[in-house]
Amino acid sequence: MNTPTDRDLLLRARRGETEAYGELVTRYQTGVFNVCYRILHNRSDAEDLAQETFIRAYDRLYTFDLEREFSPWIRRVAANLCLNYLEAQKPVAELDEDRDEDKTQSPGEQVEVKERSEQIRTALASLPPHYRVVVELRHYQDLSYDEIANELEIPLSDVKSHLFRARKLLAEKLHAPD
Amino acid sequence: MHLTDEQLNEYLDNETAERAVIEAHLASCGECAARLFTLQALFADLGSLPEVNLSTDLAARFTPSRSLTPQLPRWLTLTATLQAAAALLLATLAAPFAAQMLEPYSSMYTMPSPADILTELQFNFFTWTRSFGSISLPEFPPNPFALPAEITPAILAVGMTSMLLAWAFSNWWLLHKKSNRLA
Numbered sequence: 001m002n003t004p005t006d007r008d009l010l011l012r013a014r015r016g017e018t019e020a021y022g023e024l025v026t027r028y029q030t031g032v033f034n035v036c037y038r039i040l041h042n043r044s045d046a047e048d049l050a051q052e053t054f055i056r057a058y059d060r061l062y063t064f065d066l067e068r069e070f071s072p073w074i075r076r077v078a079a080n081l082c083l084n085y086l087e088a089q090k091p092v093a094e095l096d097e098d099r100d101e102d103k104t105q106s107p108g109e110q111v112e113v114k115e116r117s118e119q120i121r122t123a124l125a126s127l128p129p130h131y132r133v134v135v136e137l138r139h140y141q142d143l144s145y146d147e148i149a150n151e152l153e154i155p156l157s158d159v160k161s162h163l164f165r166a167r168k169l170l171a172e173k174l175h176a177p178d
Numbered sequence: 179m180h181l182t183d184e185q186l187n188e189y190l191d192n193e194t195a196e197r198a199v200i201e202a203h204l205a206s207c208g209e210c211a212a213r214l215f216t217l218q219a220l221f222a223d224l225g226s227l228p229e230v231n232l233s234t235d236l237a238a239r240f241t242p243s244r245s246l247t248p249q250l251p252r253w254l255t256l257t258a259t260l261q262a263a264a265a266l267l268l269a270t271l272a273a274p275f276a277a278q279m280l281e282p283y284s285s286m287y288t289m290p291s292p293a294d295i296l297t298e299l300q301f302n303f304f305t306w307t308r309s310f311g312s313i314s315l316p317e318f319p320p321n322p323f324a325l326p327a328e329i330t331p332a333i334l335a336v337g338m339t340s341m342l343l344a345w346a347f348s349n350w351w352l353l354h355k356k357s358n359r360l361a
């Protein structure tokens with residue numbers, strides 16, 4: 001049996017076949033979750049936002065252009081949603097920086113050597129929301145400066161300054177001589 | 179003059195038109211080459227981040243699985259089962275009495291054979307098809323609101339266009355409402 005293409009599934013989902021959309025969710029949930037996790041650095045928030053992404057997208061299926069690819073689109077929707085989420089709760093996040101910490105490692109391990117990937121995630125989480133999202137779109141979703149400007153509805157000069165400053169901050173945190 | 183941060187970033191992002199100039203400078207300047215190297219190391223770090231697995235299945239919400247179908251309360255399923263069992267038991271017990279009571283009537287009526295039923299159906303079908311040959315509609319008294327005696331192509335065109343417009347508009351309205359619901 002042929003596996004249906006994303007386009008087939010989208011057409012069926014538009015006709016009200018929820019299972020077809022469920023199949024698309026199965027295909028892309030890990031990717032979408034990872035977008036949210038990189039930006040939010042908190043598992044349960046990332047899962048909530050990933051779920052929210054798919055629900056929003058389902059409700060907007062009628063406005064989705066079938067000539068475009070679904071996967072990049074849904075990942076951009078996720079990034080935007082995470083940005084809105086972070087902006088909405090900015091004051092809380094600043095007071096409560098440790099909350100972001102993912103407590104999957106034992107305390108002993110955490111004190112000793114944080115894995116490199118954990119260091120990178122922590123460094124990302126320390127950036128202001130707009131910087132995080134620009135890094136996400138450039139490094140993980142391969143968008144050009146122009147595409148990022150369009151997606152976030154900000155001037156090209158802001159894209160550049162956010163991205164370059166974000167990289168400077170990340171490099172300071174990750175390559176600091178210690 | 180050294181390269182700016184902007185130049186180095188744009189160079190690595192493939193967003194610069196002056197690649198040759200930048201490369202020429204990098205070849206001759208150790209300081210800028212080192213700055214480029216630091217940026218490249220950061221790119222590599224970001225690229226090395228592994229994907230993390232989800233702990234729940236987000237698709238479950240969109241798959242009408244057993245767990246999502248409303249479960250009847252236990253007491254209700256139990257009562258329903260008991261009622262069915264009781265009804266079956268009663269029917270079994272009542273069957274001999276019912277047969278006895280119905281006996282005098284059953285002798286008055288004979289079941290038609292399958293052949294009888296087929297003949298009957300065939301006959302009905304022929305009568306029905308034949309009656310189509312002489313079909314005629316009853317005459318109505320003259321109606322003051324009747325359509326014009328002659329439906330001209332112009333009238334037809336106007337009528338069909340307005341129906342098409344009404345159809346398109348109502349569809350747009352329905353879909354428009356739906357797509358805006360949670361936007």
Ligand SMILES: [Zn+2]
Nearest residue numbers: 180181207210
């Ligand atoms: Zn130089």
